[in-house]
Amino acid sequence: MPRITLPDGSERQYDAPTTPAQVAADIGPGLAKSALGATIGGVLCDLGTEIDADCELSLVTAKTRDGAPDENGLYLVRHSAAHVMAEAITNLFPGVQLVYGPPVDQGFYYDMAFPDGATISSDDFERIEAEMKRIVKEDRPFTRYEMPAGPGLDKLRDEGSKYKIDNAERAIAAGSGELSWYATGEPGANWEDLCRGPHVPSTGRIGAFKVMSLASSYWHGDENSDRLTRVYGTAFADKKQLKQHLERLEEARKRDHRVLGKQLRLFHIDEQVGQGLVLWTPNGAVVRQQLQDFIGEELRKQGYDQVFTPHIGKLDLYRTSGHFPYYQESQYTPVIDRAQLHELATEGCTCGDLANRLDEGEIEGYLLKPMNCPHHIRIYASEQRSYRELPIRLAEFGTVYRWEQSGEIGGLTRVRGFTQDDAHLFCREDQIADEVRGCLSIVKLIFNTLGMSDYRVRVGLRDPDSTKYVGDPANWDKAEEACRQAAKELGAPFSEEPGEAAFYGPKIDFVVKDVIGREWQLGTVQVDYNLPERFGLEYIGADNARHRPVMIHRAPFGSMERFVGVLIEHFAGAFPCWLAPEQVRVLPISDKSAEYAAEVLGRLRDLGLRATIDDGSERIQAKVKVATDMKVPYLAVVGPRDAENREVSIRAFGIERNLGSMELEEFLETVATESQTRGETRLIDRFEAVEAS
């Protein structure tokens, strides 16, 4: 008879098979009331699951001990809410076929097929929620029943839902001997759904829910298959958690770089210029330039050489590199000489012919560069290289163009033209480890300076069973070990991902988390054995023989567009002083202080600081409000008192009060130092120090 071990190590002995619900009741009425499900041997299950053998049991409730939503509890609530939503929609939209409704990160969704002519829109959410509320209020039990695979399938075939039949067939193919259903209430009398479970005990246990959005999806994610409507919702054990979740979403929306980009005039994407083509307006250009200066300085310290290369190159170059033949669908179409185009048209050349002849190399043209490496490679190849010169490190903020699918484009994070913080290192085999390590040290420095401590590293290794990789396996082993070691030394969390290497070499990807927990893939460091081969690159070794160098591609921050987009969200638009488009705004109290205010502004600008003046006729309250809306780091309020004492009165963004006055000279020096040292010492530190003492 079952001996049940609880998480605290205590044991309970039962004479007959029992259920988690019974165990909960035996522990106490409070737990019996709050339990939503259980894990048996770590596997999540219903409260009503029969226990007939010794096991480790843990009861699942809505909250963990520290009051945060419990992950398993959320799973149960959301999976159950998905059922209730499906029932509600089935009631309101007769003929809807259900497909699949799992819990996901932020809630749950249910994919469904609407009958021809039927549509659902966000206007329907209210009545769907009302119907859900009704079902929840009835507090009907989630009742599980099972059937053997054969009869179960027959039942589904009788009901005629091809999606559910498919789900069942897949479950059986995966080794399931029986199928299970969950009725919300009485099987046969109430609504039911083929489902593996588990669920909360009854609909009333779904504390709070909301229908969130509509989207479309494909059956099995296959675009040639049926198109389905996906209804997203979210659910929590109680209203407070739901409210917090909605507030977090609101917070995220406020941090959205597309919203802030407009508000703070950081960038503009113009319909008339083209989708996914970013116009950097003056404010955003400052942020980008500051970052580029910072990165550029570090690269010079590490022995990189700056180069500049054009935005296009001959098609043949990209035939050699392999980009043109292999990645055509994500390139802008080639640029062809106008005279030649006319000639071809006169010949009666069709578009199909043209495409073929471009592929075959019969027609020459130019390509907007999808990558910077071929240009950098040709710089390497422009001179004879000795082993003594290596490694050669060529760096460029190089702009590349890629034909991203129109549906993917948005904001700064997915664009069609972007500038990589790119560099290509040409080195000997034995130099790979040092070079990879060097790449990572820049990443560390810059993330640290920006306060982005929450990042992780993925090391992409080759799949040992695949033959798609170029290069000598022994060299691969060394390069992979170099990447692994460098990632380890970096100190950030890292994961090894076999099969994730590029076909030409192992790689390291950087993924950052922003303040509200969203992850963004930034740049990579990739070892490449392929391109040196394709381009026949060489250097003369100590043995006076020709050798092939190895290349390392590295663009640790990916693109300036995406990186700045991530930074906007990271800082919620409130950039630190050294990055801020406008560092100081001088606010004269009235015209009486105009002269002194102008002097302060002039002094700031002489120091190279980005400063402006608000000399309008508004009152100081209004000037402070407007400057605060623009998230200017420092406000220097000057009135007659300040002029007389040659002081300024300081206000810093994020501190909602007057910090008091400071001598002008001290202020100038402190802000200039903060700007130059990229925040190593800050103006507000002085005030904190003063206040602490």
Next chain:
RNA sequence: GCCACCGUAGCUCAGUGGUAGAGCACACCCUUGGUAAGGGUGAGGUCACGGGUUCAAGUCCCGUCGGUGGCUCCA
């Protein structure tokens, strides 16, 4: 690329077939005010673009362009 939704003043948004609206921003005037918006007046729109239905279209229909959310993709 596919599906759904959306596109009204510089910005944020109201406007369900009958002469285009608000707040903020902008210009001018009054106000010279010590830390999150003093007051007044004014200017500003081919309602994304192109077609259609209608006596009449911002509003209904079709197409194009663009945006948003997903799906699929991402060297």
